[in-house]
Amino acid sequence: MFTGIIQAIGSIAALQRRDGDVRLVIDAGTLPMTDVNLGDSIAVSGVCLTVVGKTASGFSADVSGETLRRTMLGSLSVKAAVNLEKALTLETRLGGHLVSGHVDGIGTITARKEDSRSVQFTVQAPAQLARYIAVKGSICVDGVSLTVNAVDGAVFELNIVPHTLTATTLHEYRAGRQVNLEVDLVARYLERLLLGDAAAQSGAAGGITRALLESCGFPAK
Numbered sequence: 463m464f465t466g467i468i469q470a471i472g473s474i475a476a477l478q479r480r481d482g483d484v485r486l487v488i489d490a491g492t493l494p495m496t497d498v499n500l501g502d503s504i505a506v507s508g509v510c511l512t513v514v515g516k517t518a519s520g521f522s523a524d525v526s527g528e529t530l531r532r533t534m535l536g537s538l539s540v541k542a543a544v545n546l547e548k549a550l551t552l553e554t555r556l557g558g559h560l561v562s563g564h565v566d567g568i569g570t571i572t573a574r575k576e577d578s579r580s581v582q583f584t585v586q587a588p589a590q591l592a593r594y595i596a597v598k599g600s601i602c603v604d605g606v607s608l609t610v611n612a613v614d615g616a617v618f619e620l621n622i623v624p625h626t627l628t629a630t631t632l633h634e635y636r637a638g639r640q641v642n643l644e645v646d647l648v649a650r651y652l653e654r655l656l657l658g659d660a661a662a663q664s665g666a667a668g669g670i671t672r673a674l675l676e677s678c679g680f681p682a683k
Contacts, residue, residue, distance in 0.1 A: 463549060463550050463560060463561065463562060463563075464505045464510070464547050464549060464550055464561040464562070464563055464605070465547070465550050465554065465555075465556050465557055465558040465559070465560070465561060465607060466547070466558030466559055466561045466600075466602050466605065466606055466607020466608075467547065467557045467558045467607060468545045468546065468547055468605060468606055468629055468630045469493055469546055469547050469548060470490060470491045470492045470493035470546045471491050471492075471543055471544070471545060471546065471629075471630065471631060472488050472489050472490045472491040472493060472506075472520060472543070472544050472545075472546045473488070473489045473491065473541055473542060473543050473544065474486060474487070474488060474489075474538050474539065474540050474541060474542045474544065475487040475488060475489045475517075475519070475520065475540070476540060477538065477539070477540055480524075482527050483524060483525060483526050483527050483530065484524070484525045484530060484535070484536065485514075485522055485523070485524050485525070486506070486511070486522065486523050486524075486525055486535070486538075487517060487520070487521075487522045488506060488520045488521055488522070488523065488544065488546075489519045489520045490519065490520035490521060490546060491520075491546070493520075493546045493548070495516065495520065495521065498513060498516065498521065498548065499513070500513055500514065500515070500516070501513065502548070502549065503548075503549040503563065504521065504523070504546060504547070504548055504549070505545075505546070505547040505548075505549075505561070505563045505605050506523070506535070506544050506545070506546060506605070507534070507535070507538075507544045507545045507604045507605050507631070507642055508533075508545070508561075508563065508565060508602055508603070508604050508605035508606075508642040508643075508644055509525075509529060509533050509535055509563060509565055509605075509642060510549075510562065510563025510564065511523035511524075511525065511563075512524070529565075532565055532567075532568075533565045533568070533642050534568060534604075534640055534641065534642050537640070543631045543634070544631065545604055545605040545606060545630050545631050546605075547605060557607075558600070558602075558606075558607025559600040559602075559607050559646065560647060560648075561602045561605075561607060561644060561647075562644065562647055563605075563644070564644065565642045565643065565644055566591055566594075566643055566644050566645050566650075567587065567588040567590070567591050567643050568588070568640050568641070568642065568643065569585045569586060569587045569588070569591075569603070569640065569641050569642075569643045570585065570586045570638065570639070570640050570641070571583050571584070571585055571586075571635055571636070571637055571638065571639045571640075571641065572584045572585065572586050572617070572637055573637055574635065574636055574637055577621065579623075579624045580621050580622060580623050580624065580627075581621075581622045581627060581632075581633075582611075582619060582620065582621050582622070583619065583620045583622065583632075583635070584617060584618075584619050585603070585617065585618055585619075585620065585641070585643075586616060586617050587616045587617070587618060587643055588616065588643075589616050591616065591643065591645055592613075592615060592616035593653075594645035594646060594649040594650060594653075595610055595613055595616075595618050595645060596610060596613065596649075597610055597611070597612060597613050598610060598611075599646055599649070600646050601618070601620075601643065601644070601645060601646065602642075602643065602644035602645075603620070603632075603641050603642070603643060604630075604631060604632070604641045604642050605630075605642070606626065606630050606632060608620050608622070608626075609621075
């Protein structure tokens with residue numbers, strides 16, 4: 463588990479393709495590595511990866527074919543900047559929100575607008591994620607915990623303050639950039655919970671409908 467508070471900006475030192483998957487070698491930048499052991503988890507631009515080796519300047523991690531298909535890691539090139547966060551501990555301040563590091567989909571930045579010292583991003587999310595995105599709710603973008611300012615269908619807006627711009631890779635993002643998205647895991651589990659016994663049935667894909675809410679005790683129209 464993570465918090466979405468980025469601890470350092472690293473970079474891809476090497477990208478080794480191996481029988482359909484990839485081993486990433488990552489320069490950890492200023493991320494302290496003295497307490498990192500083999501098998502530990504580190505979020506790389508929002509993707510939870512397992513440390514399989516340590517180098518003089520960082521670590522290496524394997525990325526499965528499934529992760530390559532569902533995230534933007536497969537499109538990264540050598541020297542590309544990445545957001546890094548070590549897994550939280552029971553003593554970690556939860557400054558962001560609970561983040562699993564399991565990406566739900568890939569979004570696209572459709573607009574960037576300067577707003578005084580901040581920057582506003584407009585992001586197009588996959589249609590199937592729209593129901594999990596709420597105004598003033600939390601969303602994780604490339605590993606960064608952010609607050610949703612506005613929502614219109616599957617399009618949402620973010621305001622990035624100066625500190626977050628300089629402490630993450632977001633400062634370099636422009637319209638057309640694709641990003642890893644992870645929705646609030648509480649919303650995901652709540653939807654599944656509302657299915658009740660129907661969750662055990664084959665084909666129960668989820669989705670909060672009026673009929674489902676009424677069956678759970680919400681007043682009818």
